[in-house]
Amino acid sequence: MKIGELSKHTGCEVETIRYYEREHLLPTPPRSDGNYRQYSEADAERLQFIRHCRSLGMSLDDVRTLQRFQANPEMACDQIDAMLDRHLLQTEAQIETLQKLQKQLQTLRNACRDHLDARQCGILQNLERAASRSDCVCHAEHSAMEK
Template sequence: MENHLKIGELAERTGCLVETIHYYERKGLLPEPARSKGNYRIYNEEHAEQLRFIRHCRSLDMALDEIRVLLAFRNTPEENCSDVNILLDKHIGHVADRIEELKRLETQLQELRTKCQQSSAAKDCGILQELAAGEEAQPRKLGSHGGGCH
């Protein structure tokens, strides 16, 4: 007989919030659980394993659509996994792009930090003055510095 779990038990077993389990169900990432006579959701070990898989994918910053594709392959073990490799290669590219964006952001923040080298009255703070210059002025100025990072 399968081990039946209530949603709280599933959450505790997998380290996942109850709300997140419901969310993954709505998004079609977790199979619909059986219902008890009292209409409570009844989960099993398959749900726990799939939830752990989803959480691991999320820890690698994979999008729900990517996870959906990976789950489809996981659930059809005889399929060729070449598309899994392609998906992961694309994800690695997205991560590399984000790293570059974060490096540019770091450069912009470091430049902003140079605007105030010592404590003074807030009215004289170069960082606050630079931020107050407006959204339009700042990207042009910082963008010229960020251009050297490309």
């Protein structure tokens, strides 16, 4: 199948397919007489594998590692286990960071509950305070927690 067909078949953008080829995650496909890339069903499966890994937040290096294990199925999977454990820790840290951000945004949102004009808006006033290096409500609690 041509690259456009592969794109439709997998739901992956053409440019992303080309990018994965440049990154050597997908092998360079043979060309037709008309110089079109010719992909196989195995290429489609490999692309779906890559997409699934990426949807789980795995890096390109992680995908390469997993592909090495696919190519060498007799290898022990300890390295895969460790990679996923690291990914879980990173994800937990990201969740914690996002929860802090959510709390800060909610605090900032609570600074303006009335329908006022912009010069009286508590959100805008706090953002302006932060821009002038003064404390704003969303970082005041965060700063106190760090001390």
